[in-house]
Amino acid sequence: MCLNTVLFDLDGTLLPIDMDSFMSIYFGEMGKIFMDIVDPKELISNVWKATEEMMNNNEQRTNEEVFMEAFEKHMGRDISIFKERLESFYDEEFMKVKEATGDAPLMRKAVNLLKDKGYDMVVATNPLFPKKAILHRIRWAGFEPNDFKYITSYEESCYCKPNIKFYEEVLKNINKSPKECIMVGNDEKEDLVAGKLGIKTFLIEDYIIKRKDYKVLPTHRGKYEDFYNFAYELPEIS
Numbered sequence: 001m002c003l004n005t006v007l008f009d010l011d012g013t014l015l016p017i018d019m020d021s022f023m024s025i026y027f028g029e030m031g032k033i034f035m036d037i038v039d040p041k042e043l044i045s046n047v048w049k050a051t052e053e054m055m056n057n058n059e060q061r062t063n064e065e066v067f068m069e070a071f072e073k074h075m076g077r078d079i080s081i082f083k084e085r086l087e088s089f090y091d092e093e094f095m096k097v098k099e100a101t102g103d104a105p106l107m108r109k110a111v112n113l114l115k116d117k118g119y120d121m122v123v124a125t126n127p128l129f130p131k132k133a134i135l136h137r138i139r140w141a142g143f144e145p146n147d148f149k150y151i152t153s154y155e156e157s158c159y160c161k162p163n164i165k166f167y168e169e170v171l172k173n174i175n176k177s178p179k180e181c182i183m184v185g186n187d188e189k190e191d192l193v194a195g196k197l198g199i200k201t202f203l204i205e206d207y208i209i210k211r212k213d214y215k216v217l218p219t220h221r222g223k224y225e226d227f228y229n230f231a232y233e234l235p236e237i238s
Contacts, residue, residue, distance in 0.1 A: 001179050003200065004237050005149075006114055007170065009185030010125035010134065012207035014111070015141040016102030025100055029093040033085055038075070046074040051128060055160040063127050063154035090132040101140050104206075106224040108142045110231040118237030120149045124170050124183065126190060127157035150174045161190035162214075167197055182219070184227065189214040202227060 011017045030047075031040030050071035057066045072079045111121060125134060131153035135145050145151060150173055152166075159166040171178065178198035185191025186204040189211040195201045195218070203218035204227060220230060 001177055002237075003180060003182055003234070004118070005120040005122060005174065005176050005181045006111075007122045007124040007181055007183045007194070007199070008111075009183075009187065009191050009204075010123055010137055010141070012186040012209065013184060013191075013204050014104065014107050014123070014143070015137055016104050016207055018100045018102075021100035022097050025097045026094070029096055030089060033089055033093060034082065037081065046071060049074045054128070054154070055163075057159065058163065058165070060158050063157050063160065064130070067154065086130075090130055090136070094133055094136065098136075098140050101137070104141065104224055106228045110224075110228045111143065111147065113228075113231050114234070115147065117234060119234070120174070120176075121147060122170065122174060123148050123151040124167075124185075125152055126161045127152040127154045127166075128160065129154060131155055161187070162193040164193060164196055167194045167199065171197070171199075187211070188216070192216045192218055195219065202230065 008014050011019070011022075027040075027044050027047075031043060034040070034043050050067050053070040054063050054067040057063070059066075068079065068083070071082070075082075115121060123134070123138060127134075131151070134151060134153050138145055138148075138151070150170070152170065157166065157169060159169055167183070171181070182200040182202060183191055183194035184202045184204060186207045187209040188203065190209075192201050192203060192214075193216070195216060200219040203221040204224065205221060206223050222230070
């Protein structure tokens, strides 16, 4: 089968981002809305612990289920009020983290070009966030959710990058074989691990995340301009 589907990472790929600034604003705003019931440092510590358990999960349970169960365990109390406030947090306070993001017009051009050529577009972001937060970031990057055939999120995904099961799950959900896909991302480990399944890879170098403990060569590599040129050269799908 020929290449017909492009999987995109989100942060640092479709959406330029200063991750340090992102995390500072994100946790700063989250700490404020829970300040009356928990110390911000305790909250952040427990969010990280639950996130780590979610990332290490190897069972077929949604990331949301694993995170909430772990978060309640570490908080040592009922978390119903936290769930309620988080719903509004991702509609309101979360919007402030847009300040930490940038713009990648060449990636928009590349995505639109590939769509016009008949390729399926997929957002294969690490599903650590609720779908609301992911859809906000997709729009900040200049896209609409319906530009993509499938979008990973922690409500639906059962695994996280760099677990190879993450990519197996994506392939199953979009009904594609590895040979039909290419993974485009900026993380040497989380994105290039897709190559172990036979998925072609393109490493975006503009906001590259290097990993000393992981040395896998991508199928292709380059900056945003190089990826646009790569997309330009791909044939139309009949």
